[in-house]
Amino acid sequence: MIKIDNLYFSELERQIIELGEPKYKAKQLFEWIHNKTIDSFDEMSNVSKSTKELLMKHFEFTNASVELKLESKLDETKKYVIVFEDGNVCESVYLKYKYGNTACISSQVGCKMGCTFCASTKNGFIRHLSAAEMLKQIYTIQKDIKDKINNVVIMGSGEPLDNYENVVRFLNIINDERGQNISMRKITLSTCGIVPQIYKLADENLPITLAISLHASTQEKREELLPMAKKYKLAELMASCDYYLNKTGRRLTFEYIMIKGFNDSILDAKLLSELLKNKLCNVNLIPCNYVKESNISPSTNLNIENFKKILLEQGINATVRRELGSDIQAACGQLRNNFLKM
Numbered sequence: 001m002i003k004i005d006n007l008y009f010s011e012l013e014r015q016i017i018e019l020g021e022p023k024y025k026a027k028q029l030f031e032w033i034h035n036k037t038i039d040s041f042d043e044m045s046n047v048s049k050s051t052k053e054l055l056m057k058h059f060e061f062t063n064a065s066v067e068l069k070l071e072s073k074l075d076e077t078k079k080y081v082i083v084f085e086d087g088n089v090c091e092s093v094y095l096k097y098k099y100g101n102t103a104c105i106s107s108q109v110g111c112k113m114g115c116t117f118c119a120s121t122k123n124g125f126i127r128h129l130s131a132a133e134m135l136k137q138i139y140t141i142q143k144d145i146k147d148k149i150n151n152v153v154i155m156g157s158g159e160p161l162d163n164y165e166n167v168v169r170f171l172n173i174i175n176d177e178r179g180q181n182i183s184m185r186k187i188t189l190s191t192c193g194i195v196p197q198i199y200k201l202a203d204e205n206l207p208i209t210l211a212i213s214l215h216a217s218t219q220e221k222r223e224e225l226l227p228m229a230k231k232y233k234l235a236e237l238m239a240s241c242d243y244y245l246n247k248t249g250r251r252l253t254f255e256y257i258m259i260k261g262f263n264d265s266i267l268d269a270k271l272l273s274e275l276l277k278n279k280l281c282n283v284n285l286i287p288c289n290y291v292k293e294s295n296i297s298p299s300t301n302l303n304i305e306n307f308k309k310i311l312l313e314q315g316i317n318a319t320v321r322r323e324l325g326s327d328i329q330a331a332c333g334q335l336r337n338n339f340l341k342m
Contacts, residue, residue: 013026021054035178037139037143041056062133065083067082090133090157092141103149103153104156105134105156107156108128108159112162113228131170135174150182152186154187160189161191161194185209190213199243202244211253219234224262242279249280253283259299265303270314277316281317282318283317283319284320284321286320287321
């Protein structure tokens with residue numbers, strides 16, 4: 001059976017025509033699925049019974065449901081454990097900002113990257129998520145908050161560029177004007193730096209925001225944090241970033257997790273400034289979360305502010321990420337890990 005909610009509009013249109021149905025019905029169906037975000041053919045009030053019966057013989061919906069939801073008492077953050085039809089789970093987060101509602105979604109069940117500061121990788125990699133499963137995370141959050149999601153960040157469990165084809169499919173469907181019509185300029189994709197895929201993404205010329213998980217200004221320190229850095233050296237990563245900038249003209253975000261006593265010194269800040277000199281970019285300084293398996297702790301507020309000051313003095317735009325949902329394990333992978341231990 002074909003997953004109807006995983007199809008591009010053009011694919012759905014072709015399928016409908018092949019079934020002998022009028023071409024216009026594809027638009028009807030696509031709008032029901034991706035604009036009204038229904039979960040079954042029975043909910044399509046303007047589709048005939050005979051057409052529904054025909055559709056049910058050839059298509060099915062992707063099933064997903066909320067297994068667990070936590071709501072922050074500190075802010076309006078909500079975190080969801082979402083279970084799919086095969087029993088695997090991922091986590092998604094709703095974040096309320098002044099500029100709109102944001103959904104942070106996962107791209108994989110688990111992760112194979114092995115980053116030392118991230119809880120997502122601790123239980124290993126299970127499988128990729130389909131585009132429909134990524135879409136379901138957003139649709140599920142919207143139904144729960146009874147409001148529209150305005151911004152999407154692909155920063156949950158998994159490495160998006162390791163699931164390249166499904167992620168690009170997701171981006172195009174969520175952007176489709178017949179569906180959610182979320183501007184690609186309001187979508188951020190975070191990667192630990194799979195160099196060949198950065199070149200490939202640049203050639204797609206999608207106006208998303210690409211965030212690079214840099215986290216260190218030297219090859220040696222980066223290898224300690226991100227095993228992927230051993231395969232794709234820092235110089236190679238920077239070359240791919242230059243290609244991306246030249247190809248797209250889009251400002252890059254460099255994510256830099258602040259770890260006490262490891263990468264938060266004045267020297268680290270100066271080395272980072274030199275590395276990013278003359279690049280169209282923003283540095284997002286992130287106080288690290290405590291991950292008991294890794295025995296790391298966040299930098300002090302003073303160190304973070306001093307680090308930021310040096311970057312600004314060198315002409316590099318820098319911000320400190322605001323922490324949300326700290327009381328509900330809103331960091332990547334934490335809730336899923338605890339859920340799996342239940």
